[in-house]
Amino acid sequence: MNPEVLLSRIRVVLCRPSHPGNIGAAARAMKTMGLSRLYMVAPKQFPDPEADTRATGAVDLLAQATVTNTLKEALAGTSFAVALSARQRDLGPELGAPRETVARLLAEAEDGEVALVFGNETVGLSNEEILNCQAAVTIPTNPDFSSLNLGAAVQVLCYECRMTAFAAKPPVIAPGVTPFASPAATHDEVEGLYGHLEAVMTHTGFFNPEQPGRLLPKLRRLFGRIRLERDEVNILRGILASTQVRTGHGRKP
Amino acid sequence: MNPEVLLSRIRVVLCRPSHPGNIGAAARAMKTMGLSRLYMVAPKQFPDPEADTRATGAVDLLAQATVTNTLKEALAGTSFAVALSARQRDLGPELGAPRETVARLLAEAEDGEVALVFGNETVGLSNEEILNCQAAVTIPTNPDFSSLNLGAAVQVLCYECRMTAFAAKPPVIAPGVTPFASPAATHDEVEGLYGHLEAVMTHTGFFNPEQPGRLLPKLRRLFGRIRLERDEVNILRGILASTQVRTGHGRKP
Numbered sequence: 001m002n003p004e005v006l007l008s009r010i011r012v013v014l015c016r017p018s019h020p021g022n023i024g025a026a027a028r029a030m031k032t033m034g035l036s037r038l039y040m041v042a043p044k045q046f047p048d049p050e051a052d053t054r055a056t057g058a059v060d061l062l063a064q065a066t067v068t069n070t071l072k073e074a075l076a077g078t079s080f081a082v083a084l085s086a087r088q089r090d091l092g093p094e095l096g097a098p099r100e101t102v103a104r105l106l107a108e109a110e111d112g113e114v115a116l117v118f119g120n121e122t123v124g125l126s127n128e129e130i131l132n133c134q135a136a137v138t139i140p141t142n143p144d145f146s147s148l149n150l151g152a153a154v155q156v157l158c159y160e161c162r163m164t165a166f167a168a169k170p171p172v173i174a175p176g177v178t179p180f181a182s183p184a185a186t187h188d189e190v191e192g193l194y195g196h197l198e199a200v201m202t203h204t205g206f207f208n209p210e211q212p213g214r215l216l217p218k219l220r221r222l223f224g225r226i227r228l229e230r231d232e233v234n235i236l237r238g239i240l241a242s243t244q245v246r247t248g249h250g251r252k253p
Numbered sequence: 254m255n256p257e258v259l260l261s262r263i264r265v266v267l268c269r270p271s272h273p274g275n276i277g278a279a280a281r282a283m284k285t286m287g288l289s290r291l292y293m294v295a296p297k298q299f300p301d302p303e304a305d306t307r308a309t310g311a312v313d314l315l316a317q318a319t320v321t322n323t324l325k326e327a328l329a330g331t332s333f334a335v336a337l338s339a340r341q342r343d344l345g346p347e348l349g350a351p352r353e354t355v356a357r358l359l360a361e362a363e364d365g366e367v368a369l370v371f372g373n374e375t376v377g378l379s380n381e382e383i384l385n386c387q388a389a390v391t392i393p394t395n396p397d398f399s400s401l402n403l404g405a406a407v408q409v410l411c412y413e414c415r416m417t418a419f420a421a422k423p424p425v426i427a428p429g430v431t432p433f434a435s436p437a438a439t440h441d442e443v444e445g446l447y448g449h450l451e452a453v454m455t456h457t458g459f460f461n462p463e464q465p466g467r468l469l470p471k472l473r474r475l476f477g478r479i480r481l482e483r484d485e486v487n488i489l490r491g492i493l494a495s496t497q498v499r500t501g502h503g504r505k506p
Binding site: 025028029031032033034056057058098099139140141142145146147148149151152155156159162163166197200201204205206215218219222225226228231232235236238239242243245 | 395409415450472488498
C-alpha cells in the first residue's frame with residue numbers, strides 16, 4: 001500500500017495532556033512525518049494560543065483534531081492500538097521495542113485504522129487505558145533520566161512510522177552515490193598525478209628515490225580511498241605546478 | 254566498547270540557536286538518550302530561564318555546556334563530524350540517512366571524539382559550516398511540511414545513537430569507513446593542513462585571496478571525503494613544507 005495512505009490511517013491519541021505547548025509540538029511532529037489525525041482525550045487546556053505557537057505550520061492538525069471524553073471514544077473504529085509506556089504493567093500487553101512495534105502497527109494499518117496512544121506528561125497512561133490497547137511500546141532511555149518530553153516521544157514514534165512505511169520503497173537518497181561536480185578521473189589521470197607528485201617531492205628532496213621507503217605506497221593508499229574527480233586532479237596538479245614555477249623546476253610532461 | 258562510553262564521546266553542537274527553549278529541549282533530548290556533551294556556537298540568548306524550564310532535569314547539561322564563537326572551536330579535538338542538513342549542498346558531503354550515518358558516527362566514536370552538528374532554526378547550517386564536517390545526514394520528512402523543530406531533530410538523532418549503541422548485534426562497519434593504519438587526524442590537524450595548503454598556494458600565486466572563487470571549498474570537499482589519518486596529514490604537510498624550503502617561503506607555524 002502507498003506509504004502516505006498507510007500513515008494517514010494512524011491516529012495519534014494524547015490522553016489528558018496538561019500542557020498546550022506539548023499538544024502543538026505533537027501536531028508539528030506528526031505533520032513533519034506525514035501523519036495527520038490527532039485525537040485528544042480530555043485535554044486540560046485546548047484550544048490554546050501556546051498550542052498554536054508550538055505547532056507552527058501544523059495548526060491545521062489542531063483545527064481538525066478530535067476531542068473526546070474517554071479513550072474508548074478516541075479508539076472507536078480502530079482495529080489496533082499501541083500504548084506508549086515507560087514500564088511493564090502487570091496485566092498490560094508485553095512492552096515491545098519501537099521499531100518492531102511500529103512494523104506491527106503498519107502491518108495492521110494495511111487492514112484499517114490504527115492508533116498510537118500517549119499518556120499524561122506526569123502520570124502516563126492508567127492501567128485501564130493500557131488495557132484498551134492491543135500492544136505496548138517503550139522508548140529505550142537513559143535509566144538515570146528517562147523523562148522524555150511528550151512532544152519528543154510523539155516525534156520519535158512518528159519518525160519510526162515514516163521510516164518503516166517508506167522502507168520498502170526505493171530510498172530517497174541513493175547510498176554510496178556522491179553527487180560529483182565533475183566526471184571521475186581516469187586511471188591514467190590519477191597516475192599522472194602520482195608521477196607529478198613524485199617529481200616534485202624528488203626535486204624538493206622530500207622523497208629520495210634511492211631510499212624510497214613506504215612514502216609512495218602511502219600516498220597511493222591515501223588518494224586511492226577517494227574516487228578523485230578530473231577537476232580535483234587538475235587542481236592538485238595545478239598546485240604542484242605552481243610550486244615548480246617558483247623553484248624553477250621544469251614540469252614533468 | 255561500552256555503549257555508555259561511546260555515547261559520552263558524541264558532542265551535540267548547536268550553531269547559532271535563536272530560541273533558548275530549543276536549547277533546553279535539546280539538552281533534555283540528549284540526556285534521555287544518554288548523551289551529555291552540549292556545545293553551542295554563538296547562541297542568541299544563553300543562559301536563559303526558558304532554556305532551564307524546557308531542560309527540566311537536564312539543567313546539568315546546560316551548566317556544563319561549552320559556548321564558542323565558531324564551529325571550528327566547537328569541533329576542536331574531534332575526528333569526525335556529521336552535519337544535519339535538509340538538502341544536498343553543491344560542495345558538501347553526500348547526504349546520508351539517519352540510521353546508516355549514525356552507525357558510521359558510532360564506528361568513528363570507537364577511536365575518539367565525534368560530533369553531531371545542527372544549524373540555526375531558520376537558516377540551518379551555512380555552506381562553510383557544512384564543509385567543516387566529514388558527513389551529512391538528513392531526516393526524511395513529509396515533503397509538504399519538512400519543518401522539523403530543532404529539539405525534535407536532536408531527539409531523533411540522539412534516539413538513533415542510543416538504539417545503535419545498544420543494538421545487540423556487533424557494530425556495523427559502515428561503508429566508507431576504512432580500517433586505519435594510523436589514528437584518524439583530529440579536526441584541528443586537518444584544519445592545520447588546510448591552512449598550510451592555503452599559505453603555500455597563496456605564496457606561489459595559485460590562490461588569490463582577493464579572488465578566492467571556489468578553490469578552498471573544493472579542496473575541503475576533496476579531503477573531507479577521505480578520513481585522513483594523522484600520518485597522512487603529516488606527509489602532506491611535509492611535502493608542502495619541502496616546497497617552501499625551496500622557495501624560501503617561511504613555513505606557517
